Amino acid sequence: MFRLITILLLFSFHIAGAQHKSLDVGSIQQIKQGVALAATKIATISSDFTQEKEMSILNDKIITRGRFYFKKDRFLRWEYIHPFSYVIALRGDMISIQNEGEVKSFNTNSNRVFAEVNRIIIGSVNGTLLDDASFTADYDQSNGHYIVSLTPVSATLKENLDKIIIYFAKTDYTVNKLEMFESAGDFTRITFSKKQLNQPIPDEVFILR
Amino acid sequence: MRYLFFASFVTLIIFTGCQSIKPPHLVSVSDQKSAETHLPTANCLLPTVNCPLPTPFSALTFDKALFKAALNIGEHHLTGLVFIKKMPDSGFLMPDSAIERVETHPTWLNSYRVVFSNEFGMTYFDIEIGTNYFKVNYCFEPLNKKMLWKIMKTDFRLLFASEEASEPSKHYVQDESNFLVYKSKQGELKRWDLFTSSGDTLVEIRGNSNIADQALITFTGYQNKFPLRITLVNSIIRLQFSLSLLSIN
Secondary structure, rough: HHHHHHHHHHHHHHHHHOOEEEHHHHHHHHHHHHHHHHHOOEEEEEEEEEEEEEEEEOEEEEEEEEEEEOOOOOOEEEEEEOOOOEEEEEOOOOOEEEEEEEEEEEHHHHHHHHHHHHHHHHHHHHHHHHHHOEEEEEEOOOEEEEEEEEOOOHHHHHOOEEEEEEEOOOOOEEEEEEEEEEOOOOEEEEEEEEEEEOOOHHHHHHOOO | OOOHHHHHHHHHHHHOOOOOOOOOEEEEOHHHHHHHOOOOOOOOOOOOEEEOOOOOOOOOOOOOEEEEEEEEEEEEEEEEEEEEEOOOOOOOOOOOOHHHHHHHHHHHHEEEEEEEOOOOOOEEEEEEEEOOOOEEEEEEEHHHOHHHHHHHHHHHHHHHHHHHOOOOOEEEOOOOOOOOEEEEEOOOOEEEEEEEEOOOOOOEEEEEEOOOOOOEEEEEEEEEEEEEEEEEEEHHHOEEEEEEEEEEE
């Protein structure tokens, strides 16, 4: 009975929250082309980000803030500024981490979590994630966003990740928001703000010493 | 030759494994007079009605705390954030020995939720611990090893479930450091709590139930009576879990 009530409650919340409009095949194709076209035009992105981790049951959030840099093709820098200092820089398959003044570098292939997170971030910037065989995609839209919900196919990925929802801005097809829902019930939302496109970013930004 | 190698290996395990977790250089004190001989500055070394036991970590006043964390196990290295939240009384079963102490330390009724996640927010583990209660709500698959959790359970029980412990059976002063040391039993665990000579600051907790789960927990850099850094070490499996305080409420 309790289970039935829970399912009904979840279902009613789902209906209440479903303000998005479903898309037809033509519109989906248009989104894919829009994201792919934007990816060819965007050489660099820099922005602020706010990351909120919501923990199930605890009714609490961990909020972190920082700067994000992307440079074509596979240069990425996550810089956490508040409440702690921590930098992850990616150059191709090499990843460097600056933590408490110490820099460690390793190959992304040696760390499954980093490999997946970076594939997701870079894949959503250049649009390749929408056709990634590791996920099935559902498309929706709201007033300002095209919303793509990605559900992992592989059992290994499903152990940790329930789904990822990417919010593409309708104006320029760049990512405004990313939500990662964990299998355990927790979820993390990353919101990008003060985005700057195609401003020069020196390669040194992606090198940690 | 093969037997010689085997004997050497066993001897090595015995010598390294049997290295006691008991704090070194302890001088036993049986009454206040002998205590004062060893540590004249101590106001009250043996707990009495007017001189209660020092406050254990789990009785410190906080609702939630956020730590920067690094977990090293052998060559494996994980970093991220640890969020600890004191949960309201969940009605966990209290051992008889703790009831009287709970009346003077009502916060001991609480349980704790401990969530360790990486910087991107993905959860490594989510546990809940209270008196005679320990539950792993979620664990990232590569960390989900029975043996590892048996050892980490000892760490977390020593840290968060001190109300399970009996009244100290022995009292010591540690030479040179002049730390006050209390020995007690916590279920099947042997437990040592080390406090500064003034008796108001917890410096270390040591404990174990067997060779494999020997735990050393250190508390350093106190600010407003709360440690800025907590380090859990299980030397046998080369585990070190370091927590640096970011915020507290």
